[in-house]
Amino acid sequence: MPTPYNEFIKHVRETGMIDATSSVLDWDAEVNMPENGLDQRAEQLSLLAALGHERRISPRLGEWLSKLEGKTEDEVQETNVREMRRAYDRAIKIPTALVERIAHVSTLAKESWAKARKESAFSKFVPHLKELLDLKRQVADAIGYKSERYDALLDEFEPGATAAEINTLFNSLRGPLSDFVKKLADAPKMPDVAILNRNFPIERQKLWSRQCAMLVGFDFNSGRIDVSTHPFCSGFGPGDVRLTTRYYEDFFSPSMFGTLHESGHGLYEQGLPREHVFTPRGQAASLGIHESQSRMWENMVGRSRPFWDRYYEQCRAVFHESLSDISIDRFYAAINAVSPSLIRVEADEVTYNLHIILRFEIERELLENRLKVEDLPEAWNAKIHQLLGVNPTNDAEGCLQDIHWSMAAFGYFPTYALGNLYAAQFFVAAKRDMPDLDDQFRRGEFSNLLGWLRKNIHQHGMRYRPADLVKNVTGSALSIEPFLKYVREKFSPIYGLQV
Amino acid sequence: MPTPYNEFIKHVRETGMIDATSSVLDWDAEVNMPENGLDQRAEQLSLLAALGHERRISPRLGEWLSKLEGKTEDEVQETNVREMRRAYDRAIKIPTALVERIAHVSTLAKESWAKARKESAFSKFVPHLKELLDLKRQVADAIGYKSERYDALLDEFEPGATAAEINTLFNSLRGPLSDFVKKLADAPKMPDVAILNRNFPIERQKLWSRQCAMLVGFDFNSGRIDVSTHPFCSGFGPGDVRLTTRYYEDFFSPSMFGTLHESGHGLYEQGLPREHVFTPRGQAASLGIHESQSRMWENMVGRSRPFWDRYYEQCRAVFHESLSDISIDRFYAAINAVSPSLIRVEADEVTYNLHIILRFEIERELLENRLKVEDLPEAWNAKIHQLLGVNPTNDAEGCLQDIHWSMAAFGYFPTYALGNLYAAQFFVAAKRDMPDLDDQFRRGEFSNLLGWLRKNIHQHGMRYRPADLVKNVTGSALSIEPFLKYVREKFSPIYGLQV
Numbered sequence: 001m002p003t004p005y006n007e008f009i010k011h012v013r014e015t016g017m018i019d020a021t022s023s024v025l026d027w028d029a030e031v032n033m034p035e036n037g038l039d040q041r042a043e044q045l046s047l048l049a050a051l052g053h054e055r056r057i058s059p060r061l062g063e064w065l066s067k068l069e070g071k072t073e074d075e076v077q078e079t080n081v082r083e084m085r086r087a088y089d090r091a092i093k094i095p096t097a098l099v100e101r102i103a104h105v106s107t108l109a110k111e112s113w114a115k116a117r118k119e120s121a122f123s124k125f126v127p128h129l130k131e132l133l134d135l136k137r138q139v140a141d142a143i144g145y146k147s148e149r150y151d152a153l154l155d156e157f158e159p160g161a162t163a164a165e166i167n168t169l170f171n172s173l174r175g176p177l178s179d180f181v182k183k184l185a186d187a188p189k190m191p192d193v194a195i196l197n198r199n200f201p202i203e204r205q206k207l208w209s210r211q212c213a214m215l216v217g218f219d220f221n222s223g224r225i226d227v228s229t230h231p232f233c234s235g236f237g238p239g240d241v242r243l244t245t246r247y248y249e250d251f252f253s254p255s256m257f258g259t260l261h262e263s264g265h266g267l268y269e270q271g272l273p274r275e276h277v278f279t280p281r282g283q284a285a286s287l288g289i290h291e292s293q294s295r296m297w298e299n300m301v302g303r304s305r306p307f308w309d310r311y312y313e314q315c316r317a318v319f320h321e322s323l324s325d326i327s328i329d330r331f332y333a334a335i336n337a338v339s340p341s342l343i344r345v346e347a348d349e350v351t352y353n354l355h356i357i358l359r360f361e362i363e364r365e366l367l368e369n370r371l372k373v374e375d376l377p378e379a380w381n382a383k384i385h386q387l388l389g390v391n392p393t394n395d396a397e398g399c400l401q402d403i404h405w406s407m408a409a410f411g412y413f414p415t416y417a418l419g420n421l422y423a424a425q426f427f428v429a430a431k432r433d434m435p436d437l438d439d440q441f442r443r444g445e446f447s448n449l450l451g452w453l454r455k456n457i458h459q460h461g462m463r464y465r466p467a468d469l470v471k472n473v474t475g476s477a478l479s480i481e482p483f484l485k486y487v488r489e490k491f492s493p494i495y496g497l498q499v
Numbered sequence: 500m501p502t503p504y505n506e507f508i509k510h511v512r513e514t515g516m517i518d519a520t521s522s523v524l525d526w527d528a529e530v531n532m533p534e535n536g537l538d539q540r541a542e543q544l545s546l547l548a549a550l551g552h553e554r555r556i557s558p559r560l561g562e563w564l565s566k567l568e569g570k571t572e573d574e575v576q577e578t579n580v581r582e583m584r585r586a587y588d589r590a591i592k593i594p595t596a597l598v599e600r601i602a603h604v605s606t607l608a609k610e611s612w613a614k615a616r617k618e619s620a621f622s623k624f625v626p627h628l629k630e631l632l633d634l635k636r637q638v639a640d641a642i643g644y645k646s647e648r649y650d651a652l653l654d655e656f657e658p659g660a661t662a663a664e665i666n667t668l669f670n671s672l673r674g675p676l677s678d679f680v681k682k683l684a685d686a687p688k689m690p691d692v693a694i695l696n697r698n699f700p701i702e703r704q705k706l707w708s709r710q711c712a713m714l715v716g717f718d719f720n721s722g723r724i725d726v727s728t729h730p731f732c733s734g735f736g737p738g739d740v741r742l743t744t745r746y747y748e749d750f751f752s753p754s755m756f757g758t759l760h761e762s763g764h765g766l767y768e769q770g771l772p773r774e775h776v777f778t779p780r781g782q783a784a785s786l787g788i789h790e791s792q793s794r795m796w797e798n799m800v801g802r803s804r805p806f807w808d809r810y811y812e813q814c815r816a817v818f819h820e821s822l823s824d825i826s827i828d829r830f831y832a833a834i835n836a837v838s839p840s841l842i843r844v845e846a847d848e849v850t851y852n853l854h855i856i857l858r859f860e861i862e863r864e865l866l867e868n869r870l871k872v873e874d875l876p877e878a879w880n881a882k883i884h885q886l887l888g889v890n891p892t893n894d895a896e897g898c899l900q901d902i903h904w905s906m907a908a909f910g911y912f913p914t915y916a917l918g919n920l921y922a923a924q925f926f927v928a929a930k931r932d933m934p935d936l937d938d939q940f941r942r943g944e945f946s947n948l949l950g951w952l953r954k955n956i957h958q959h960g961m962r963y964r965p966a967d968l969v970k971n972v973t974g975s976a977l978s979i980e981p982f983l984k985y986v987r988e989k990f991s992p993i994y995g996l997q998v
Binding site: 014017018020021024025028032033034035036037038039040041043044047048051219220221222223224236237238239240277278 | 513516517519520523524527531532533534535536537538539540542543546547550718719720721722723735736737738739776777
């Protein structure tokens with residue numbers, strides 16, 4: 001006799017399998033697909049999206065949820081019912097016509113954005129951005145929210161988070177962070193970043209990146225690394241996680257740190273509980289928590305002094321033509337150089353969050369109609385000057401730089417900054433539990449950190465909402481202090497400043 | 500207002516897209532997937548198979564077919580309705596429980612076969628083979644047939660073909676072919692095949708194979724080549740066709756001729772009409788016709804004297820360490836050596852069909868209970884001795900060598916021989932229409948042959964049943980004569996015999 005929960009979870013698993021199938025097709029399209037496959041692939045992906053949507057709004061799902069709520073037998077059932085309810089409510093509240101309209105408009109908007117960015121002509125993008133904002137307001141209104149529309153959109157990416165909370169965090173972060181960036185700009189010591197632009201043969205970068213992924217614990221029996229234009233990580237389940245990276249002959253950083261970043265995502269995916277694959281209990285808690293894993297391995301491990309104390313000599317041997325005259329101090333400073341810049345994706349650890357604060361504030365004002373789309377470039381330029389002291393010379397290096405808004409992804413950006421804050425706070429907790437972590441890194445041991453993340457974060461899947469997870473793991477609510485302390489203690493010595 | 504045909508073809512296209520999605524997942528599993536992805540991938544593929552099956556037996560499909568039959572407006576509609584009727588009738592006649600039972604038993608049978616082959620212990624495979632035969636008899640009975648069960652199974656792979664027709668062809672082929680093989684064995688000249696086992700660096704084989712695919716017209720904007728254990732071709736649509744091949748440092752033939760073979764399949768897939776993708780009108784006519792394309796490009800082009808007149812010097816330059824002392828005559832003879840052997844997949848052009856005749860006759864006797872499973876090894880060994888004069892020393896090199904029966908694929912083998920016969924007959928027709936074809940090959944021109952295949956075969960998809968296609972293209976029904984003439988004229992001079 002199938003129980004209601006068994007019927008429900010079969011439906012949920014099948015929906016998850018359809019999503020994972022889309023992920024395989026997406027990955028293949030980025031990594032392998034010949035150009036003439038595009039049209040057919042797009043059609044297949046639309047069909048799979050429709051099949052998934054059908055299942056997500058199925059009345060039978062609604063009936064199972066009503067039957068099961070309050071009657072779940074353990075935390076696994078509770079998690080799956082809670083998260084499927086959340087997804088179901090979101091899905092049935094948004095009219096199908098609205099979903100289709102957004103898909104249609106954002107296809108056009110992406111084209112228009114690409115053209116506008118190329119020509120740095122914001123006016124071309126204006127009508128599309130206006131319509132997308134209007135459609136996303138309708139989405140927010142359909143879903144409902146307590147205090148502001150932004151919450152309804154944010155919840156898709158960071159369950160339970162609110163714009164007000166994020167605003168409070170960001171308001172307390174922007175001043176101290178901006179001040180610290182200015183302090184570094186006037187510091188007595190300046191890293192020499194040019195050494196990273198020497199010659200680094202791609203074949204050797206490939207081996208080196210692969211080795212870095214292996215030593216932090218990425219399991220190549222459950223994953224692989226390929227090349228794509230924009231690096232990403234896609235988990236089809238804990239047993240099959242695909243990373244991509246990219247290589248530049250004349251730039252050391254992107255491949256190694258990109259690989260470590262994606263490995264961080266990949267370690268999370270590989271650490272999700274296999275028995276719950278294709279269900280919420282077996283999926284990542286949120287985009288912000290996901291980003292905390294990638295940032296921790298990229299920055300707190302891969303750009304740490306203990307890591308390089310262990311591996312610099314080896315790296316120098318691999319790239320001897322370019323590094324033989326470079327001391328570990330110079331190298332370490334170069335890979336950690338801080339420099340206010342115009343482009344988010346090129347930003348360092350310290351300035352990155354300021355780029356996000358800018359986007360969050362502007363998104364919120366746009367959604368609430370406090371900022372008119374026509375006035376966006378001016379508002380952007382004023383804000384980035386205020387936050388980072390830099391001045392875009394055109395909109396391509398200003399408000400047109402990111403693809404996200406053309407894809408209707410409003411409420412997504414804050415998860416990047418949350419990731420950095422979560423990472424710092426998790427890292428403090430990890431060091432509290434393992435005070436010799438730096439020594440472990442100096443011995444090339446990363447398995448205890450990975451074990452700690454597996455036990456405290458990965459294995460729980462969506463069991464806890466991000467805010468609760470942070471409290472459970474670290475003992476307190478998310479705060480900016482661990483992050484501020486981390487950047488001050490790490491970057492002050494590099495720049496010859498007192499902490 | 501959607502017409503019934505439009506509703507019908509939307510359903511058909513979506514079913515085709517689900518099948519193409521399975522193909523992508525299958526290809527990825529062979530080419531890319533890490534080992535721990537297997538369980539999850541198998542689950543996804545089962546789900547997709549079930550989704551496809553649901554659509555293939557949907558009562559709405561039955562209603563549309565009844566409405567549309569006799570009322571189609573053009574040959575495209577006619578083809579799609581006819582072929583979907585064929586698939587629908589097959590699908591609804593086979594009880595779901597039987598389909599599931601076969602899937603289950605063949606999973607076990609594959610394991611059992613692999614073990615039995617490894618240990619060369621046929622008795623271990625006996626119970627599984629018995630059950631599969633019994634289940635396939637039930638399938639044949641459910642589908643129905645005019646004269647014998649074999650027809651019902653064969654029809655899945657070669658629409659419209661019958662065991663009786665094939666038996667007639669094979670009966671007239673076996674004597675002359677067997678005699679010719681014996682004549683070659685006693686011939687005055689013998690090719691020196693050992694030269695193909697010299698050293699051929701894999702990196703250069705890769706470039707060479709890729710160049711061969713390009714020069715016969717395989718379009719890398721609509722396809723790619725990768726490596727897998729067993730070479731195959733998978734078309735996800737004419738814009739995205741994936742070939743695989745394999746490389747041996749000490750064996751020249753597998754990569755180049757394997758690539759040309761799969762390129763032949765790939766050229767067919769790339770030549771199918773793009774506007775009919777995901778529907779029968781846009782799919783290959785049959786497995787036999789598919790095989791005719793691969794065999795033509797592999798053997799009648801790639802192993803032809805005109806091809807090597809054009810390309811041997813270039814090939815010798817690429818592999819100069821191993822070929823510099825080898826004349827074109829010696830090389831050409833080596834790649835065309837004929838040698839009766841035990842293993843089908845290693846068989847040359849001449850003996851290959853004898854391996855198929857053996858399998859066809861045995862399958863038919865097994866299905867009709869004229870041969871008991873326990874007596875299979877004995878029957879096999881007697882037949883292969885009679886046909887090829889060779890004697891297996893164990894069942895691994897005898898009746899356990901092929902995986903097909905463990906996968907319940909009875910009625911599949913004849914398509915390989917049909918492919919050879921079709922290819923020879925098509926090639927005669929192509930030379931009738933283009934008498935200077937050899938000269939074209941000697942100039943490295945293959946585009947006219949490809950254009951001829953596109954026009955006469957590829958563009959028609961499933962418009963014509965294989966038997967009709969052969970008549971349309973060549974002017975007469977399929978016959979063994981073109982094949983016999985081809986092998987006699989090609990191989991006699993190589994072996995120093997009068998034609």
